[in-house]
Amino acid sequence: MAIKFKALIGFTRMKDDELMVTAATIIGAMTDNVHFEQPTPELATVQELLDDFSAKLSAARRRGSPEETALKNESRLPLEAALRQLAYYVNSVTEGHLSTLLSSGFPTNGAGGSVQVPLKVEGVKLGDGRQSGQMRLDFDKQRNVLLYEYQYRLQGENEWSERFATSSSRANIIAPLMAAERYEVRVRALNTQGTGDWSDHATMIVR
Structure with missing residues (x-):
């Protein structure tokens, strides 16, 4: 049975760093991408949500107060919601076409493990x-x-x-x-x- 490739929409189990990297990857990949001319929501909106989450994450790590952690967690929810909505848009445009789907930067059920955990950074x-x-x-x-x-x-x-x-x-x-x-x-x-x-x-x- 043929696999229907699609962008994955589950973000709730991602660690904070992983969510931030995933969002940044998607925004970078979809910016000026000819396959996705009218993303919903707009990428600028997703970027604003990412910037807000990143700032609150940094504050929570720096100060570590319960209030800062709560603000960070609250700012994560609209970012996850925007990414889910964007994933639905990507899936509707790509209709299972893997190469187009991969160009969106979304994690997919068809990546086949091609992307692995990064290596140790060299040449510092x-x-x-x-x-x-x-x-x-x-x-x-x-x-x-x-x-x-x-x-x-x-x-x-x-x-x-x-x-x-x-x-x-x-x-x-x-x-x-x-x-x-x-x-x-x-x-x-x-x-x-x-x-x-x-x-x-x-x-x-x-x-």
Whole structure:
């Protein structure tokens, strides 16, 4: 019996990071995609919901209060609802055509395990930013990854900074930092299948 391919609409069991990566992947894949000319809801609306969820997630992790966690959980619900609605739209347009479906960025029942958990990030390099108290972070790009996370700390300290997200493997600026101090940085990659291992630490003295 032939499989009818479709975008999966279940998001409630996804971890917060996984949901954020999935939403960002979908928005990036569907933007200017000729197959999806009138997405419902509009991608700008989904992006606003993602930005709100991302901000509240960062606040909850930074402060960890019950109120911040509740606000984060509340902001997740409309994002899940928008993604479900967008999945229905994608399924109605693609009508089971796998290559078109995959171009949407949605996880599908026909991906066949082609996307795997990211590898450990390699090639992490630090350099001077344009101003004193800045570092530039670069690392090797991976396939099937739309989001990376990085953290930094003064070398010798136990606690890392909060996690910062970026979609670029080049020219990430870390600031403000204390001049003449040595910092260390680590990076990891995320996709819809999970989170990769943290990279080896890269260190440098900030000018």
